[in-house]
Amino acid sequence: MSFRPEHEIHRRRLGRNVGVGLLLAAFVALMFALSIVKVTQGDLMHQADHAQSVGAAATTETAP
Amino acid sequence: MTDIRSFDDTGEAQFGDYVQLLKPRVMSLVVFTALVGLLVAPVHLHPVESFCAVLFIALGGGASGALNMWWDADIDAIMRRTKGRPIPSGRVQPGEALAIGLALSGISVVMLALATNVLAGALLAFTIFFYAVVYSMWLKRSTPQNIVIGGAAGAFPPMIGWVAATGHVSVEAVLMFMLIFMWTPPHFWALALFMKSDYGDAKVPMLTETHGRKVTRAHVWWYTIALVPFALALGFTSIGGPVYLATSVVLNLEFLRGAWRIWRRDEAVAEADGYKVEKQVFKFSLLYLFAHFCALLADAALRSWHLGAW
Incomplete structure (x- = not known):
């Protein structure tokens, strides 16, 4: 069995695929970092939760 | 296959x-x-x-x-x-x-x-x-x-x-927008004057092709005048400061001088010296925009050190 010699097209494809792969890995890492930042900051989320719980409590108290 | x-x-x-x-x-x-x-x-x-x-x-x-x-x-x-x-x-x-x-x-x-x-x-x-x-x-x-x-x-x-x-959008954001918006026409028309382009072959109606080079020269001058108040106004907002205002005054005077020279030049003279002034003004316009935004950064840095803010 003999291996086919590598054609120039294979090198081009390898370069392109490695580039896309690295970009995707960088995107995943960035999304992870952004998620961590959003979750640890969480100011807006806390405010929204607080507003909802206050609203719910007020509704319960004023209910007949 | x-x-x-x-x-x-x-x-x-x-x-x-x-x-x-x-x-x-x-x-x-x-x-x-x-x-x-x-x-x-x-x-x-x-x-x-x-x-x-x-x-x-x-x-x-x-x-x-x-x-x-x-x-x-x-x-x-x-x-x-x-x-x-x-x-x-x-x-x-x-x-x-x-x-x-x-x-x-x-x-x-x-x-x-x-x-x-x-x-x-x-x-x-x-x-x-x-x-x-x-x-x-x-x-x-x-x-x-x-x-x-x-x-x-x-x-x-x-x-x-x-x-x-x-x-949110505020006056500072609008003026930064206006600075680039008003800067673009004189910047590109200065380029169009010395780039013997083939827009005509491609049927793209550039001002140099549709109205001629003399009209384009006048446009560079008038649009530069229109740019100046927006550039200076940014200096009096909350993101402006002494560095920005001083930089802007100097840059606008120089841009006006260049635009004036382009307007007053004859096409034959420009062609004879290889569009020297037009090329100078085009290069300067790049510096103009870059320096304005650098000056905004400089004033922001001064403000963060409680120096130089309005």
């Missing part, structure tokens, strides 16, 4: 060809101005959020560049300056460029909205629409004012950067 011999040398794109599709030189201006808009804003984002904001604004700019190249592939193939671009040279297929442009548009808008706020994402979507549809598909081939109105697309990035940080 999928035999590798069926591909010729220009039939398969490399990674760099896709990067070229995003107009990296234009992207560098987008990154710089968006970053300044973000940094001079009174609200400071987390560094990761700031990085994401600038990255996705740049990606949106790149996406609109890919859509522009897809639409303009026919005229790019005619003009010397653009015939080496990935689509006319056959390295990237038009369908690929369209798919990349649309996909990156969607990704950049959604991710900017998630990373910062919905208004910033909406502004980025409008910018992409403006450049790809209003400028590329409509204005570019129909009116010699294409540069004037189309310049809005390049003027949005600092405003988007500002909105990404603050969540």
Whole structure:
């Protein structure tokens, strides 16, 4: 069995695929970092939760 | 048949060809101005959020560049300056460029909205629409004012950067927009005067082709005059300061002097000295914009040290 010699097209494809792969890995890492930042900051989320719980409590108290 | 011999040398794109599709030189201006808009804003984002904001604004700019190249592939193939671009040279297929442009548009808008706020994402979507549809598909081939109105697309990035940080549009953001918007016409017309371009062959109605070079010279002068009040006004807002105002006064005086010289020059004289003044003014216009935004950064730094603010 003999291996086919590598054609120039294979090198081009390898370069392109490695580039896309690295970009995707960088995107995943960035999304992870952004998620961590959003979750640890969480100011807006806390405010929204607080507003909802206050609203719910007020509704319960004023209910007949 | 999928035999590798069926591909010729220009039939398969490399990674760099896709990067070229995003107009990296234009992207560098987008990154710089968006970053300044973000940094001079009174609200400071987390560094990761700031990085994401600038990255996705740049990606949106790149996406609109890919859509522009897809639409303009026919005229790019005619003009010397653009015939080496990935689509006319056959390295990237038009369908690929369209798919990349649309996909990156969607990704950049959604991710900017998630990373910062919905208004910033909406502004980025409008910018992409403006450049790809209003400028590329409509204005570019129909009116010699294409540069004037189309310049809005390049003027949005600092405003988007500002909105990404603050969540709203304010007078500072509008004036940063106006600075680039009003700067674009004299900058491009100075270039059009010394670039013996083939826009005429491509049937793109540039002012030099439709109204002649004498009228274009007058336009450079009058649009530079219109630019000055916007540039100076930015110095009196909350993001201005002594560094910006001093820089702006000097730069505007020099730009006015250059525009005046262009206006008063005869075409024969300009041709005899190889468009020396036009080339000087074009180069200076690049410095003009760069220095204005650097001065904004300098004043922001002084403010953070409690120095030099208004």
